[in-house]
Amino acid sequence: MTSAGTAGSTDTEPVRWGGVDWSWSEHAVCIIDDAGAAIERFTVPHTAPGLAKLVTLLRRHQITGVAIERGDGPVVAALLDAGLAVFVIASRQVTALRSRYGTAGNKDDRFDAYLLADVLRTDRHRLTPLSGDTDATIALRMLIRARHDLVKARVAAHNQLRAHLQLAHPGVVGLFHQLDGKISLAFLDRFPTPRHARWLSEKRLAAWLNAAHYTRANTRTPAQLFGHLRHAPAGLPDGPAADAAESITREQVTLLRSLRERIDALETHIAAALDAHADATMFTSLPRSGTVRAATLLAEIGDVRARFPTDDALAAAAGIAPSTRASGRAHYVTFRRGCNHRLRQAIVDFADGSRAAHPWAQDTYARARARGLNHAHAVRVLARAWLRIIWRCWNDHTPYEQARHLAAVAARHPQTATPEPTPMAS
The missing domain is CATH 1.10.287 (Helix Hairpins)
Incomplete structure (x- = not known):
């Protein structure tokens, strides 16, 4: 990243950031410099000429990145097609961040556009640029x-x-x-x-x-x-x-x-x-995945490997990993509510169905119930174990092999009749 140029300097280009508060009628846009000062504010209609104007103005200012509240739709598609770096800041985060700039908490599209741009300026290192899935996905x-x-x-x-x-x-x-x-x-x-x-x-x-x-x-x-x-x-x-x-x-x-x-x-x-998709066999090879389950997992996980660099990142996005909260002497673990709810439903549905066809899955679920967990919690434990395997298969572009998985479980736990779940997969 280049730093903002000093007065009179022509060796470096200024760093600028954009924020777009979108709607179905018109979009409020704000462009700021690297000091947080607003350079230009404008609105464009939600039309093809309006989106073309949006892209033209953002390119003219040579912005380093643009922030928006959603990760899909015509606006995002236009920004990505133009080769701009797009960062998604969720609506609930925008709501919480309004207090960073004042106590009124009022909703104003022009202000939200500035907020998005400024948060991108200050917290760029915490955000990951949006990567588009393939057309097939x-x-x-x-x-x-x-x-x-x-x-x-x-x-x-x-x-x-x-x-x-x-x-x-x-x-x-x-x-x-x-x-x-x-x-x-x-x-x-x-x-x-x-x-x-x-x-x-x-x-x-x-x-x-x-x-x-x-x-x-x-x-x-x-x-x-x-x-x-x-x-x-x-x-x-x-x-x-x-x-x-x-x-x-x-x-x-x-x-x-x-x-x-x-x-x-x-x-x-x-x-x-699904049959025509390059990643299909990675998901159809899972036990009792079927067509709709496999397609749902593939569609919601996507095919951009950089989006989930670890299985923990995938589990957090799916709402399967619990959320830990600590304040003073209090320390407790709660159900994760902020997630891709469609992905959570898909992986939980798959994990629950896998128990009928996979001895390791049934054993993992049974041991979770034996620890006093209710059905829904035990299925989430199983789903978390499956996500380690799914992530490895997905990241390695390799179908799942049940025989190899069970052999790896037996090798890791030769002394136990009911081995612990393992992330091993192929």
């Missing part, structure tokens, strides 16, 4: 997050249908394994109200289930299903309310079926994008 992340949003919509629609049926048609609630499963939605298509369901007998129900390709007859027989319907509360009596309820049921069934179809379609795209 960005595309996979978009697909994964779109699927996640659709799954949330499906869960909300499922809960809405369940609440509706508990009043209008209680017999269907709990009839099948999943209320939004194919067999359940097909049943509601054919028998949307208690009036329609009264036509059923045990024999007729068995015939309908056979025609609908019901696959759980060994675990829940037609007789049991018919008994469930017969002993359920009556629901709405025939009349205008029941007719309205039938219309609602049909519309909600259509919505749920459509959501399931769109999720299935997205999963097909996810599978194709």
